[in-house]
Amino acid sequence: MIALKRCQSQVGKKTIHSMENSTNPENECITYSEKSEKNYDALNTLQLISGKWKILIMKSIAKSCPKRFGELRKDMDSMSQGTLTTQLRELEENGLICRKIYAEVPPKVEYKLSNLGITLLPIISELGNWWQDYSLCIKNK
Template sequence: MQAALECLEGRWKLVILSQLFAGEVMRFSDLQRAIPLVSQKMLIQQLRQLEQDGILTRKVYAQVPPKVEYGLTDLGWSLRPVFVALLDWAELRRKMLEPGPSVPAE
């Protein structure tokens, strides 16, 4: 469990994955726009870690200005059911913690 969580720990990794699950590939600039609160340095760091862990691929095109695209590997796509289950759990948690209608005292 610890090894799995180490691959996903970090404030932005799940947010990055959620963006990549929505499409085939994304350019670096698209990821920056989609996640406006993350700094460029932190985004680069998180993307590199995900790449090192075999979760995503990075493709650099030799052009000016440089074009870099990120996409999920088969290993990355295999996380999708886990991600969906986590979203389902978050929704269940929200509903359970939501204050219900107050019952008048007798």
């Protein structure tokens, strides 16, 4: 069994865990301590954008705003209409997108990112960057 040698952590400071009895003596893990062990802010944020399509929908709206339902449907060609509707409703309920309905026939509905949704774009971009780094790391193992 591999034992972890734990360094004393301080609030907001890095904690380094070095692996003892590891096959790779240079192997270490860096973590960040939080103010509280019950800090679920990051998990709650991920839950808001979780799901197969929400990030793709937000990126599509950000690319050319506002977006109509039909345009989103074309961008998400393998998604059913019902799934798109559900995902859009959840994003709207969570305050990440805004829906504007025009009183005309046929009905016209446009979607745009809310101010909160716009603030998530750099985070989504960083998640993508992290995935690229992770993929390279795993590929080179």
